[in-house]
Structure formats: structure tokens, C-alpha cells
Amino acid sequence: xxxxxxxxxxxxxxxxxxxxxxxxxxxxxxxxxxxxxxxxxxxxxxxxxxxxxxxxxxxxxxxxxxxxxxxxxxxxxxxxxxxxxxxxxxxxxxxxxxxxxxxxxxxxxxxxxxxxxxxxxxxxxxxxxxxxxxxxxxxxxxxxxxxxxxxxxxxxxxxxxxxxxxxxxxxxxxxxxxxxxxxxxxxxxxxxxxxxxxxxxxxxxxxxxxxxxxxxxxxxxxxxxxxxxxxxxxxxxxxxxxxxxxxxxxxxxxxxxxxxxxxxxxxxxxxxxxxxxxxxxxxxxxxxxxxxxxxxxxxxxxxxxxxxxxxxxxxxxxxxxxxxxxxxxxxxxxxxxxxxxxxxxxxxxxxxxxxxxxxxxxxxxxxxxxxxxxxx
Amino acid sequence: xxxxxxxxxxxxxxxxxxxxxxxxxxxxxxxxxxxxxxxxxxxxxxxxxxxxxxxxxxxxxxxxxxxxxxxxxxxxxxxxxxxxxxxxxxxxxxxxxxxxxxxxxxxxxxxxxxxxxxxxxxxxxxxxxxxxxxxxxxxxxxxxxxxxxxxxxxxxxxxxxxxxxxxxxxxxxxxxxxxxxxxxxxxxxxxxxxxxxxxxxxxxxxxxxxxxxxxxxxxxxxxxxxxxxxxxxxxxxxxxxxxxxxxxxxxxxxxxxxxxxxxxxxxxxxxxxxxxxxxxxxxxxxxxxxxxxxxxxxxxxxxxxxxxxxxxxxxxxxxxxxxxxxxxxxxxxxxxxxxxxxxxxxxxxxxxxxxxxxxxxxxxxxxxxxxxxxxx
Numbered sequence: 001x002x003x004x005x006x007x008x009x010x011x012x013x014x015x016x017x018x019x020x021x022x023x024x025x026x027x028x029x030x031x032x033x034x035x036x037x038x039x040x041x042x043x044x045x046x047x048x049x050x051x052x053x054x055x056x057x058x059x060x061x062x063x064x065x066x067x068x069x070x071x072x073x074x075x076x077x078x079x080x081x082x083x084x085x086x087x088x089x090x091x092x093x094x095x096x097x098x099x100x101x102x103x104x105x106x107x108x109x110x111x112x113x114x115x116x117x118x119x120x121x122x123x124x125x126x127x128x129x130x131x132x133x134x135x136x137x138x139x140x141x142x143x144x145x146x147x148x149x150x151x152x153x154x155x156x157x158x159x160x161x162x163x164x165x166x167x168x169x170x171x172x173x174x175x176x177x178x179x180x181x182x183x184x185x186x187x188x189x190x191x192x193x194x195x196x197x198x199x200x201x202x203x204x205x206x207x208x209x210x211x212x213x214x215x216x217x218x219x220x221x222x223x224x225x226x227x228x229x230x231x232x233x234x235x236x237x238x239x240x241x242x243x244x245x246x247x248x249x250x251x252x253x254x255x256x257x258x259x260x261x262x263x264x265x266x267x268x269x270x271x272x273x274x275x276x277x278x279x280x281x282x283x284x285x286x287x288x289x290x291x292x293x294x295x296x297x298x299x300x301x302x303x304x305x306x307x308x309x310x311x312x313x314x315x316x317x318x319x320x321x322x323x324x325x326x327x328x329x330x331x332x333x334x335x336x337x338x339x340x341x342x343x344x345x346x347x348x349x350x351x352x353x354x355x356x357x358x359x360x361x362x363x364x365x366x367x368x369x370x371x372x373x374x375x376x
Numbered sequence: 377x378x379x380x381x382x383x384x385x386x387x388x389x390x391x392x393x394x395x396x397x398x399x400x401x402x403x404x405x406x407x408x409x410x411x412x413x414x415x416x417x418x419x420x421x422x423x424x425x426x427x428x429x430x431x432x433x434x435x436x437x438x439x440x441x442x443x444x445x446x447x448x449x450x451x452x453x454x455x456x457x458x459x460x461x462x463x464x465x466x467x468x469x470x471x472x473x474x475x476x477x478x479x480x481x482x483x484x485x486x487x488x489x490x491x492x493x494x495x496x497x498x499x500x501x502x503x504x505x506x507x508x509x510x511x512x513x514x515x516x517x518x519x520x521x522x523x524x525x526x527x528x529x530x531x532x533x534x535x536x537x538x539x540x541x542x543x544x545x546x547x548x549x550x551x552x553x554x555x556x557x558x559x560x561x562x563x564x565x566x567x568x569x570x571x572x573x574x575x576x577x578x579x580x581x582x583x584x585x586x587x588x589x590x591x592x593x594x595x596x597x598x599x600x601x602x603x604x605x606x607x608x609x610x611x612x613x614x615x616x617x618x619x620x621x622x623x624x625x626x627x628x629x630x631x632x633x634x635x636x637x638x639x640x641x642x643x644x645x646x647x648x649x650x651x652x653x654x655x656x657x658x659x660x661x662x663x664x665x666x667x668x669x670x671x672x673x674x675x676x677x678x679x680x681x682x683x684x685x686x687x688x689x690x691x692x693x694x695x696x697x698x699x700x701x702x703x704x705x706x707x708x709x710x711x712x713x714x715x716x717x718x719x720x721x722x723x724x725x726x727x728x729x730x731x732x733x734x735x736x737x738x739x740x741x742x743x744x745x746x747x748x749x750x751x752x
Contacts, residue, residue, distance in 0.1 A: 030706040208688070208704065210586060210610040216689075216705040224706055232704075232711040234586040234688055236611050236644025240680070240717035243646070268612025270619070274650040304616070312584070312610055313592075315691045317702025326693025326700050328584065328608075329592040330406040330600055335608040341616035 001179040001186075001193070002226050003033060009184045010058055011065065011133060018126065019072045021065045025052045026180060030221035031318045038062075041070045041087040048094040048101070054214070055181020056255045056291050057136050060100030064132045066091045067108040068125035075118040084112065084121070097264060097305045097340050099256040100290045104132060133183045139288040139354035140185035147191025147251070147286055147352045148198070154248050154282070155200050169195075170248050172205040172238055175266035176218035177253025177286060187253045187286040189222070191352070196228050204230040205241060209266060211311040211337060238272050242279040250276045254287040259373070261345035261360030262299025263287075267338050273347040285343075285360070286352040292365070294374040299342035309335035377555040377562075377569070378602050379409060385560045386434055387441065387509060394502065395448045397441045401428045402556060406597035407694045414438075417446045417463040424470040424477070430590070431557020432631040432667050433512050436476025440508045442467045443484040444501035451494040460488065460497070473640055473681045473716050475632040476666045480508060509559045515664040515730035516561035523567025523627070523662055523728045524574070530624050530658070531576050545571075546624050548581040548614055551642035552594035553629025553662060563662040564627045565598070567728070572604055580606040581617060585642060587687040587713060611644050615651040626652045630663040635749070637721035637736030638675025639663075643714050649723040661719075661736070662728040668741070670750040675718035685711035 001008065014020040014037075025036040027050070036052060038044050044066030047053050053062045070087035074080065088105050095101060111128055115121045151169055158167040177188035185193060196202055204223055209215035216232050223230040233241070241247050250272055256264040263269070263285050276283035296302060312335035316325045329335065348360035358364040366373045377384065390396035390413075401412040403426070412428060414420050420442035423429050429438045446463035450456065464481050471477060487504055491497045527545055534543040553564035561569060572578055580599055585591035592608050599606040609617070617623050626648055632640040639645070639661050652659035672678060688711035692701045705711070724736035734740040742749045 030709075031703075206705075206709075208586070210584070210612055213704050216709075220705045220709040224709055230709065232688060232709050234611070234643070234713075236586055236642075236647065236717075237712070237714055239646040239650070240643055240714050243676075243718065266612075267610070267616055271612065271615040271647040271651060274615070274654055275647060278650055300619075312608060315693060315702065315704070317691060317704045319695075319700050319702045324695050324700055324702050326691065326695045326702055327407075328589050328691070328693045329582075329596045333406075333582075333592075333596040333600055333606065333608050336613070337610075338613055338616050341612075342619065 001184060001222060004225070010053070010180055011061055011183060013130065019069065021069065023047060023053050023062065024180070026054060026218060027052055028323065030217050031323060038065070039069065040073055041066055041090060044069060045090055045094045048091070051212070055176060056098035056100045056253070057182040057187065057288055059095065059098045060104035060290060061129070061133050061136055061183055063091050063101050064104040064108050064129040067105060067112070068129045071118060071122045071125045075122060081116065081118065081121070085109070095305060096303045097255050099293045103290045107132070136183045136288065137185065140182050140187060140190045142354040143187055143286050143288065143352050144185055144190030144194040146357050147284070148194045150282070150284060150352070150357070151191055151195040151200055151249065158248065166201045168201045168203050170203050170205060170246055172207065172241065172247045172250045172272065173219060174207040174215065174252050174269050174272055175209045176214040178219050178222045180218045180222055181253060187288065188251045190286065191251065192228060193226060202228060204228055205238070205247060206230050206232045207235050207238060207268070208232055209268065210235055235268050239275040242275045242281055247281055250281060250283040252285055254285050254291045255340055256302050257285070257287055257292045257351065258296045258299055258302065259292065259294050259365060260297045260362040261348060261351060261365055263343045263348060264299065264302045264304070264340045265343065267341045270341045270343040273343040277347045282349040283347060284350050284352055285348055289353050289355070289369055289372065292369070292372070294372055299344060302342060304341070305339040307337045307339050309337050312337045377560060377598060380601070386429070386556055387437055387559055389506065395445065397445065399423060399429050399438065400556070402430060402594060403428055404699065406593050407699060414441070415445065416449055417442055417466060420445060421466055421470045424467070427588070431552060432474035432476045432629070433558040433563065433664055435471065435474045436480035436666060437509050437512055437559055439467050439477050440480040440484050440505040443481060443488070444505045447494055447498045447501045451498060457492065457494065457497070461485070471681060472679045473631050475669045479666045483508070512559045512664065513561065516558050516563060516566045518730040519563055519662050519664065519728050520561055520566030520570040522733050523660070524570045526658070526660060526728070526733070527567055527571040527576055527625065534624065542577045544577045544579050546579050546581060546622055548583065548617065548623045548626045548648065549595060550583040550591065550628050550645050550648055551585045552590040554595050554598045556594045556598055557629060563629045563664065566662065567627065568604060569602060578604060580604060581614070581623060582606050582608045583611050583614060583644070584608055585644065586611055614648050618651045618655040618657055623657055626657060626659045628661055630661050630667045631716055632678050633661070633663055633668045633727065634672045634675055634678065635668065635670050635741060636673045636738040637724060637727060637741055639719045639724060640675065640678045640680070640716045641719065643717045646717045646719040649719040653723045658725040659723060660726050660728055661724055665729050665731070665745055665748065668745070668748070670748055675720060678718060680717070681715040683713045683715050685713050688713045
């Protein structure tokens with residue numbers, strides 16, 4: 001997507017320096033646009049753990065490149081193939097909730113384990129990680145196409161009997177499930193970008209998404225750079241807006257989806273789902289099937305990451321052109337920082353996947369992905 | 377309540393200088409404890425509008441003192457009694473949602489309008505505003521006693537069949553309905569302070585309460601100063617904690633309550649009410665009857681204040697021992713800042729008033745306040 005007038009993806013290998021992976025260091029957005037080079041497994045672990053890159057799909061792709069880098073490192077330092085498997089464990093331990101992290105690494109390992117020779121493994125690892133990145137872009141485009149139909153239908157419905165045409169479709173989103181959370185297009189934002197491109201009048205309510213403010217910082221920034229009208233709101237505001245008829249659709253991403261359609265996403269998502277349900281507003285989750293955990297049926301079994309409480313106690317932002325960290329509560333007050341919550345499937349109108357839209361239940365998901373369902 | 381080892385109320389007239397009203401300038405808490413003097417109507421309007429004082433009950437009492445100050449000003453500057461009525465309008469226009477503001481001013485005016493002479497009005501105004509402050513303290517104490525019974529019942533229930541005794545009762549609160557929002561004790565906090573005093577083991581989940589963070593800044597501070605165990609959480613976290621059985625009771629205040637029990641309170645309250653309802657957790661609203669608007673039946677008819685969007689875009693906190701303001705979203709992204717939302721009565725387990733506990737419906741409220749109901 002666009003940054004200024006230039007098109008970017010969130011992750012790419014340097015054209016002239018194989019083994020140098022570029023990412024946008026998202027910690028500095030929206031105030032600074034900084035590109036970082038990852039050249040080792042440690043770089044990758046740090047980038048995921050400290051959230052230079054974040055968003056389930058992008059975490060997965062970054063992890064895949066991490067496996068590629070581990071093969072290069074193994075060769076350079078005269079280490080055995082085992083270094084790749086050790087690195088895989090290390091990368092897997094960087095964050096616990098996003099399914100794609102484990103999925104991407106397991107995919108890489110299962111293919112690479114056919115080869116015993118680093119000279120063969122390296123080009124294969126390069127190829128597969130690049131293919132995974134391309135496939136993520138493809139998935140997001142497809143999610144965008146399927147989700148576009150939902151927006152189009154709402155626009156058609158809303159345009160009946162109103163005076164100003166076209167009507168503005170108000171979409172509320174939580175956190176960043178934008179192109180910054182994927183390689184390109186995004187999951188929840190893909191339908192928005194496509195609908196905007198095709199002339200549907202849109203406005204996005206952007207939940208700021210405490211504690212790390214990915215909504216205010218990332219979603220607002222990427223929507224702004226790509227010309228989408230939007231308004232930043234506090235996470236507390238969505239219920240009121242929904243009551244007042246100011247939201248036509250809630251569209252969020254997923255970090256892990258169970259085989260029966262429960263959705264783990266950024267903490268606070270389930271409060272928006274409750275309000276959407278209470279106000280009869282469609283609540284859709286956009287996700288590539290790589291976020292689906294076929295081994296887990298119940299949302300309560302998804303491990304929920306607890307992060308550093310100082311992410312709650314401190315807020316960073318721009319002051320006098322510098323990024324400054326400020327303390328909000330009393331120095332002596334403790335905080336607790338769950339990073340995700342689970343939205344039960346009964347509150348989800350539907351899942352928008354790369355293969356199409358399905359209901360958030362076991363049968364409907366299995367119908368769309370018969371090849372992936374784990375047989376009991 | 378206590379600040380360090382000293383007892384304070386939030387507002388008091390200077391013992392040696394009649395007509396000098398002291399308040400705690402709450403904008404600097406928890407990082408700085410600053411006491412401010414109000415000596416004119418303009419001081420009062422500014423203090424309410426810019427939230428040096430906040431919380432529906434305290435706004436009401438401050439407004440009452442404002443009428444007292446207007447009488448002194450009228451005399452000092454040789455103005456007529458009309459100055460009092462003009463000042464009343466000015467103070468009323470400072471904030472739109474809290475019912476107590478209008479209630480307190482109307483009470484003052486209706487009594488003072490019996491007198492034509494400033495020399496008589498001034499001591500009466502002093503007397504009435506002091507009495508109103510005392511009566512607010514009394515109301516909060518009574519709310520505390522009634523609410524204590526709810527906490528005690530939950531503690532009794534929870535203690536059955538568990539191993540560790542006494543059990544910890546986890547209470548979630550939103551915003552600050554503490555002593556800082558009243559003259560003393562608070563509304564939602566009064567039952568907590570009393571239960572703590574009487575040996576019930578408590579822990580309070582403090583919603584930080586964006587955008588102005590009254591939870592993280594004020595509630596955490598006052599609970600800490602008074603020895604109540606608490607943990608600051610983001611506003612997004614409550615749903616997850618309730619799903620996980622980590623909340624026994626939700627207890628909030630009210631800025632305006634309709635005659636049928638709909639509750640306007642700090643924005644975000646209705647999301648917690650939805651989650652409490654969904655998880656079968658009691659959701660109580662503590663309020664002095666001065667927040668009840670007997671003329672309004674439906675919550676949707678309560679005017680909801682829209683404040684400066686920069687309250688959303690900027691966050692202030694402590695950095696290097698100074699209060700610093702930082703910008704979160706892109707400079708170019710707009711924000712919207714509704715200050716309150718309405719929780720429909722169907723989600724409210726009960727109202728805790730100074731006269732006792734009632735259901736959030738017309739009949740039950742009228743039973744408790746037969747003298748106040750507006751006859752059609």
C-alpha cells in the first residue's frame with residue numbers, strides 16, 4: 001500500500017543483498033517511518049517479541065524469513081542443520097497467541113526436512129518464504145474481494161430511501177488488521193481498500209486500541225496515507241456509536257480462530273462484539289485460514305499472552321518532535337496486561353476468509369476447508 | 377478520605393477567609409497534589425469546565441459554592457441580585473451532562489429567591505452550600521452502608537466451599553466515582569471503603585478510563601492512599617476478566633439517571649454493563665438521588681457532552697518529574713470525543729442510593745422516592 005506516493009510491502013528481501021530482510025519498524029509509526037534490516041535469527045526474535053513487526057499474518061511471514069536466515073547463519077558459522085530446528089523453537093517462543101507464527105514455522109520445517117544439505121536448503125528456504133509472502137498478499141486480496149461484497153450489500157441497503165447518494169458506510173475497526181499487520185492490503189482493511197477504490201463512500205471509526213494504540217498509530221496512519229476518511233476514537237466509544245446508529249459494520253482481524261469459530265483478537269474485541277450483537281450490527285472477522293487452529297475447538301483453550309504491565313502504565317507519543325514515554329497512574333499502582341481476548345462464535349456474524357465467507361461454526365468452516373479439518 | 381496521613385474533603389471554605397473556597401485541582405493528580413482557591417464565578421466556571429473538579433456530585437457542590445461566591449461578588453462590585461441569576465446561567469452552561477449541576481443551582485436559587493437583600497442572601501448562600509456539602513457526605517456514607525450489604529453478601533456466598541478464608545472480592549470500576557468525585561467517601565467507592573474497614577478482603581480492577589484516565593490517575597491514587605489493593609487495567613480488559621471469572625461485582629457511578637433507571641455515566645460504561653450481563657455478574661450503579669433526572673424517562677433523551685478531540689489525540693503523564701503531553705495518532709487524523717454513554721436499565725442489576733437499593737425501573741425507583749416523582 002501507499003506511504004506518501006510510494007508503494008510498499010511490510011517485509012521484503014533486499015534485491016541486491018540476499019539474506020537481508022527489510023521490515024518497517026512499526027514502533028515508531030506514525031511519527032517516524034523507519035526501515036530496519038533483519039540479518040539473523042536474533043534480529044527476527046527481537047523484531048517479533050518487541051513488536052517491531054506485529055499482526056498475526058506478518059508475524060508468520062517474518063518467522064518464515066527467520067528460518068531462511070537461520071539456514072544462512074548455520075552455513076556461515078559452520079553449524080549443522082540442527083541450528084535451524086533450534087532457531088525454530090526460539091522463534092516460536094517469541095509470542096504465544098498468534099497461530100500463524102507456529103503455522104509458518106511448521107510449514108517451513110516440514111518442507112526443508114526433506115533436505116540434508118545447507119546448500120540445498122538455503123535457496124529452498126528463500127523460495128518458500130518468498131512464496132509465503134506472495135501467498136499472504138494473495139490471501140488478503142481474496143479476503144478483500146469477499147469482504148467487499150458485504151460492504152456493497154450494506155451500501156445498497158442503506159442507499160434505499162435516503163436523499164444523499166451515495167450513503168457513507170461507517171465501519172468500526174479495532175487494533176490494526178491493516179496492511180501493516182500483513183504483507184500487503186491487510187485482512188480487515190482489504191475490503192475497505194477495495195470498496196474505496198470502487199467508489200463506495202466510506203468512513204472508518206478507528207479504535208485507538210490501548211495499551212499500545214495500534215489503532216491510533218497504525219490504522220489511522222495507513223488509512224490516511226491511502227486516502228480513506230477516518231476518525232480516531234477511544235476504545236470506550238464504540239458502544240455509544242453503535243447505540244446511536246453511527247456504525248454500519250464492525251470489521252476486525254484475528255490472531256487465532258478455533259475450528260468452531262471462536263476468535264482470539266486484540267483485547268477489547270469481545271466488548272465490541274457484545275455491543276454489535278446488542279445493537280444488531282453485523283460483526284465480521286477477516287482472516288487468512290493460517291490463523292485457524294484446527295486442533296482447538298473452544299476459545300477458552302487459546303493461550304492468552306500477558307505482556308509487561310508497563311505497556312499499560314506508560315504511553316508513548318510525540319512531544320516536541322521526539323517520542324516520549326509518560327507515566328499515567330501512580331508510580332506505586334500495579335497493572336495487568338492481557339494482550340488478547342476471545343470473542344465467542346455466537347457473537348460473530350461471519351468469517352471472511354481467502355476462500356469466501358462462512359458462518360462462525362464448525363460445520364460452515366469445515367465446508368469451506370474440507371482439506372484442512374483435523375479428523376478425530 | 378486520606379491523603380498521606382491527613383484527612384481531606386475535596387472542597388471546603390477557608391476557615392479564616394469566608395468566601396475563599398478550596399478545591400483539589402485534580403488535573404495534576406496523581407503526580408502532584410495541588411490545592412486551588414476559588415474566589416469568583418469565573419473561577420468556578422473554569423474549574424468545572426476545565427475539570428479541575430469533576431464527578432457529578434462534586435460538580436454540583438462546586439456550583440452551589442459558585443452561587444454563594446456570586447452573591448459576594450455582587451455585593452463587592454455593587455451589582456444587583458440579578459448578577460446571581462446571570463451567574464447561575466453561566467455556571468449551568470459549563471458542562472451539559474451531570475444532573476447535579478442543574479439540581480444544585482436550582483436548589484440554591486429557589487431558596488435564595490425568597491430574599492431581596494444581598495446582606496441576607498450571602499449568609500444564607502454560605503449556609504446552604506455548606507449544608508449541601510455536608511448532605512453529600514451523608515448521602516455517600518449511606519450509599520456506602522447499603523452497598524456494603526451487597527459486597528458482604530457476595531463475600532458470604534464466595535466463602536462457601538473455598539479453602540482460603542476470607543475470599544478476595546474482585547470489584548471492577550470505571551472512571552472515578554470515588555471521594556474525589558464527591559465531597560468525601562465517593563459513590564461507587566463508599567461501599568468499598570466501608571467493606572475494607574470492616575475486614576472484607578477486596579481487590580479493585582481500575583479501568584484506566586480513556587480519554588482522561590480518571591481511573592488510572594484518580595481512582596488508583598485514592599485507593600492507594602487509603603490502603604485498598606487494586607490493579608490498573610486498560611478499558612479493553614474488563615470483558616476478558618469477566619469471562620475468566622476474575623470479577624465478582626461491577627460498581628460504577630452515574631452522571632445522570634432517568635426516572636426509569638437508564639444511566640448516563642463515563643463513556644465505556646455500557647460496554648462493561650453488556651459484558652457483566654453476558655457473564656451473569658452483578659452490575660450496580662451507586663448514585664445520590666441528586667443525579668436522578670425526574671423529567672427524563674428515556675436514556676436516549678439525556679444530552680451527551682462532546683469534548684475537545686485533543687483529549688483523545690493527546691495523553692498527559694509524568695516524564696522526568698514533569699507533566700508532559702504526547703500526541704498519539706498522526707497529526708492529520710481527526711478524533712471524536714463523546715464524554716458519556718447511556719447504559720439501558722435492562723443491564724443494571726440495581727441502583728444503590730442514599731435511601732437504599734432499588735431495581736433500575738420506574739416503579740422501584742418511585743417506591744424509594746415517592747416524594748420526588750414528577751406527577752404527570
